[in-house]
Amino acid sequence: xxxxxxxxxxxxxxxxxxxxxxxxxxxxxxxxxxxxxxxxxxxxxxxxxxxxxxxxxxxxxxxxxxxxxxxxxxxxxxxxxxxxxxxxxxxxxxxxxxxxxxxxxxxxxxxxxxxxxxxxxxxxxxxxxxxxxxxxxxxxxxxxxxxxxxxxxxxxxxxxxxxxxxxxxxxxxxxxxxxxxxxxxxxxxxxxxxxxx
Numbered sequence: 001x002x003x004x005x006x007x008x009x010x011x012x013x014x015x016x017x018x019x020x021x022x023x024x025x026x027x028x029x030x031x032x033x034x035x036x037x038x039x040x041x042x043x044x045x046x047x048x049x050x051x052x053x054x055x056x057x058x059x060x061x062x063x064x065x066x067x068x069x070x071x072x073x074x075x076x077x078x079x080x081x082x083x084x085x086x087x088x089x090x091x092x093x094x095x096x097x098x099x100x101x102x103x104x105x106x107x108x109x110x111x112x113x114x115x116x117x118x119x120x121x122x123x124x125x126x127x128x129x130x131x132x133x134x135x136x137x138x139x140x141x142x143x144x145x146x147x148x149x150x151x152x153x154x155x156x157x158x159x160x161x162x163x164x165x166x167x168x169x170x171x172x173x174x175x176x177x178x179x180x181x182x183x184x185x186x187x188x189x190x191x192x193x194x195x196x197x
Contacts, residue, residue: 002039002074006032006081013088021092024113029082036078042071093120097127098139101188140184151195152176152183158191 009028016022046068050060093116096104102124109117131138158170163182170176170186175195186192 002035002070003077003081005035006078009085010081013085019092019095021089021108021111023111024089024116026113029085032078032082036075036082039071039075039078043068043075046071089116090119094123096120097124099188101139101185102128103189137181139188140181148180149177150180150183152178152187152192153195154186154192156191158186 005028009025009032012022012025012028046064050062050064050068055062055064093112096108097120100108104112104120112120127138152175154170154172154174154176157172160167160169164179168176168178170192176183183192183194187194
């Protein structure tokens with residue numbers, strides 16, 4: 001049945017948790033590409049057969065024409081499914097850059113295809129370049145803060161770091177009162193957490 005594999009690919013993405021990525025399905029993706037190639041050959045074969053019989057391909061409505069139309073519509077449907085799969089995964093990858101920063105955890109990187117890894121790298125580079133140009137980090141304070149300072153607990157030994165206004169030793173389980181902009185990258189990486197009152 002035409003289009004079943006492409007539909008399966010889209011359903012696979014749709015059934016995953018929101019903002020989560022399943023591993024890129026190379027096998028099914030390649031099968032849909034092969035099906036697209038066979039549809040393309042089917043279109044060419046039907047049109048060539050009509051031309052060999054001396055029929056006008058614009059006005060003739062016979063079995064070959066109908067076969068070409070079916071192949072064309074199936075090809076378009078498969079291409080739309082492939083694009084939906086790629087586009088929606090790219091949306092999640094862009095949102096991960098905003099949430100997790102320029103370095104993704106290894107368990108997420110394993111789920112990405114090589115093209116998606118390159119896309120993340122290019123998107124991250126473009127975002128970094130833009131933020132450098134305007135001299136503003138857009139990835140912190142996605143929700144406006146009530147106070148510029150927050151109390152945090154360090155979850156993993158980070159060591160001596162240079163903060164905006166001072167240097168600090170961020171030892172495991174230590175508590176600090178830091179600027180939100182200094183703490184935000186460590187919070188997003190899971191190295192510290194904000195202590196809420």
